[in-house]
Amino acid sequence: xxxxxxxxxxxxxxxxxxxxxxxxxxxxxxxxxxxxxxxxxxxxxxxxxxxxxxxxxxxxxxxxxxxxxxxxxxxxxxxxxxxxxxxxxxxxxxxxxxxxxxxxxxxxxxxxxxxxxxxxxxxxxxxxxxxxxxxxxxxxxxxxxxxxxxxxxxxxxxxxxxxxxxxxxxxxxxxxxxxxxxxxxxxxxxxxxxxxxxxxxxxxxxxxxxxxxxxxxxxxxxxxxxxxxxxxxxxxxxxxxxxxxxxxxxxxxxxxxxxxxxxxxxxxxxxxxxxxxxxxxxxxxxxxxxxxxxxxxxxxxxxxxxxxxxxxxxxxxxxxxxxxxxxxxxxxxxxxxxxxxxxxxxxxxxxxxxxxxxxxxxxxxxxxxxxxxxxxxxxxxxxxxxxxxxxxxxxxxxxxxx
Ligand code: AMP
Numbered sequence: 271x272x273x274x275x276x277x278x279x280x281x282x283x284x285x286x287x288x289x290x291x292x293x294x295x296x297x298x299x300x301x302x303x304x305x306x307x308x309x310x311x312x313x314x315x316x317x318x319x320x321x322x323x324x325x326x327x328x329x330x331x332x333x334x335x336x337x338x339x340x341x342x343x344x345x346x347x348x349x350x351x352x353x354x355x356x357x358x359x360x361x362x363x364x365x366x367x368x369x370x371x372x373x374x375x376x377x378x379x380x381x382x383x384x385x386x387x388x389x390x391x392x393x394x395x396x397x398x399x400x401x402x403x404x405x406x407x408x409x410x411x412x413x414x415x416x417x418x419x420x421x422x423x424x425x426x427x428x429x430x431x432x433x434x435x436x437x438x439x440x441x442x443x444x445x446x447x448x449x450x451x452x453x454x455x456x457x458x459x460x461x462x463x464x465x466x467x468x469x470x471x472x473x474x475x476x477x478x479x480x481x482x483x484x485x486x487x488x489x490x491x492x493x494x495x496x497x498x499x500x501x502x503x504x505x506x507x508x509x510x511x512x513x514x515x516x517x518x519x520x521x522x523x524x525x526x527x528x529x530x531x532x533x534x535x536x537x538x539x540x541x542x543x544x545x546x547x548x549x550x551x552x553x554x555x556x557x558x559x560x561x562x563x564x565x566x567x568x569x570x571x572x573x574x575x576x577x578x579x580x581x582x583x584x585x586x587x588x589x590x591x592x593x594x595x596x597x598x599x600x601x602x603x604x605x606x607x608x609x610x611x612x613x614x615x616x617x618x619x620x621x622x623x624x625x626x627x628x629x630x631x632x633x634x635x636x637x638x639x640x641x642x643x644x645x646x647x648x649x650x651x652x653x654x655x656x657x658x659x660x661x662x663x664x665x666x667x668x669x670x671x672x
Contacts, residue, residue: 276668277445279321279420284330286386290416291325291447292433292664293318294423294648295336295354295391307350309357314425317648319361321422321447322389326364329386333415334358335372335395335433336423343399355391366391372398373411381415395433402431409436422447424454427664428652438667446668449648454665456624456645457656465586465622466492471578471609473498474592474629477521482658483591484528493585494536495578497570497594497605501539502561504529513544513561537581541571543595543602550599569595570605582612583619591627591654603633610634614642626653 282289295318300310309315318334325332339349355368367390369380380390395401400408409432413419419441421427426434427450438444446454460468468491472480477500488494496504502515507526529536544565545552556571570578582588590613594605610625610633617623625634626647634640647653655662 275671276665277443277671278451279324279445279447281671282418282420282443282445284325284328284418287330287417288333288381288384288415289325289330289418289420290333290335290412290437290441291321291420292423292426292437293321293334293336293447294425295334295351295358296338296425297354299338299348299353307348307353309353312357312361314648315354315358315361317449318422318447321420321449322362324448325420326362326387326389331381331384331386332389333381333392334389335392335412337396337401337426337431337433338394339396341394341396343396343402345393345397349394349396351391351394358389358391362389364389369393372401373408373415377415395431398432400432402429404430404432404436406436408432410440412437413440416441418442419444420447421445421664421668422449423664424450424647425649425652427649427662428655428660430663434664435667438664438669444668446665450665452645453647453649453653456622457647457653459622460587460589460624460657461486461490461659464490467581467585468587469493469495469581469585469589471495471497471582471588471590472592473500473594473606474627475499475516477503477518477525479654480592481521481524481528482660483654486657486659487589488528488532488535491535493581494532495581496536496538497574497578497609498592499567500592501570502567504536504538508538511560511563512567513563514546514566515561516566537577539567539570539574540577541573542567543569543571543604545601548596550601554601567595568599569597569602575605575608578609579612582609582616585616586621588613588616588621588623589657590623590625590630591657593629593633597629597633606630606633607637610637610639614639617643626650
């Protein structure tokens with residue numbers, strides 16, 4: 271993929287230079303006992319540390335920017351990055367200066383007085399109405415703050431915003447950070463010459479979200495294992511009774527066609543954990559084959575788990591996106607956790623294993639296997655678009671290697 275021919279921060283000479291870095295600090299916040307907003311989960315901040323530390327050590331003036339949440343193009347204290355600056359300071363062990371603007375005189379002054387190796391964090395880029403509109407004027411103003419631009423926000427790379435895409439056109443050099451580079455390397459390995467057998471596992475609520483991925487992966491994989499609510503759309507399309515399970519009625523024909531085109535590569539659940547209601551308290555039971563009226567499928571059953579496990583353990587390459595059931599409810603989490611475990615075992619056997627999407631990442635983390643797979647992607651939407659074969663605007667805009 272052409273994206274691997276983009277500059278990376280290792281190609282840059284940053285000593286004494288102002289380096290504007292787009293990171294993904296879109297972290298959850300919570301109130302502490304005193305009612306102050308603090309970072310509830312700092313995973314995304316930690317993921318950006320290798321890039322930040324490398325730039326500091328190389329003597330760059332590091333200017334960080336990110337979005338957080340969905341403020342409506344104007345300042346909103348609920349979404350300020352100030353709590354992120356405090357957490358980043360703790361993690362780095364050095365002072366992080368927070369500037370409560372994105373562009374303008376205050377930002378310029380703060381940057382002018384920065385020492386080499388210093389770190390500044392700008393306020394939420396989405397406080398500016400030009401960010402999500404990819405306003406060229408905002409992009410130009412951002413670019414003026416810097417000598418070099420680095421994009422390390424893989425999770426936002428599928429969006430053409432001023433801080434993720436526009437700005438790259440107004441700087442001399444725009445490069446990938448280490449997190450971005452790692453994501454692109456692992457995801458590219460899935461699409462280009464993956465080792466076979468290559469098994470993809472897709473789950474989650476909707477077929478409609480995953481059609482592009484299914485189409486792009488089918489010619490590449492040996493098996494596509496389907497779970498979660500999306501499997502009921504397929505099963506119904508093939509003439510099975512799925513009871514009260516969640517189905518996308520307007521996708522039945524498409525699902526049937528995909529299944530036919532796949533010529534046996536797609537595996538669907540053969541048994542299900544069902545209940546009369548969407549509730550952890552509802553009496554759950556296992557049924558094989560068709561689901562009786564009045565019951566809904568909420569997880570894959572034990573035979574399906576065994577079948578999927580066998581496929582995963584034989585694989586040399588595995589990619590997983592989307593839970594196998596309503597894993598947020600303990601009674602319907604077994605299938606999802608079993609897939610997480612199978613991925614960890616496949617990794618031990620030498621397979622390349624990649625997990626992405628918010629729910630699958632949460633599940634594999636809860637199951638305790640997150641550090642036993644080859645790569646946990648930080649991108650949900652970005653990972654899906656990459657696997658669909660789409661070009662990610664935040665990547666395409668970066669400078670090509672000579
Ligand atoms: P997605 O955002 O498309 O990855 O879907 C994830 C959501 O799908 C999770 O919140 C799951 O609880 C939900 N889900 C998975 N399996 C089922 C199912 N069988 N019935 C209803 N919801 C499901």
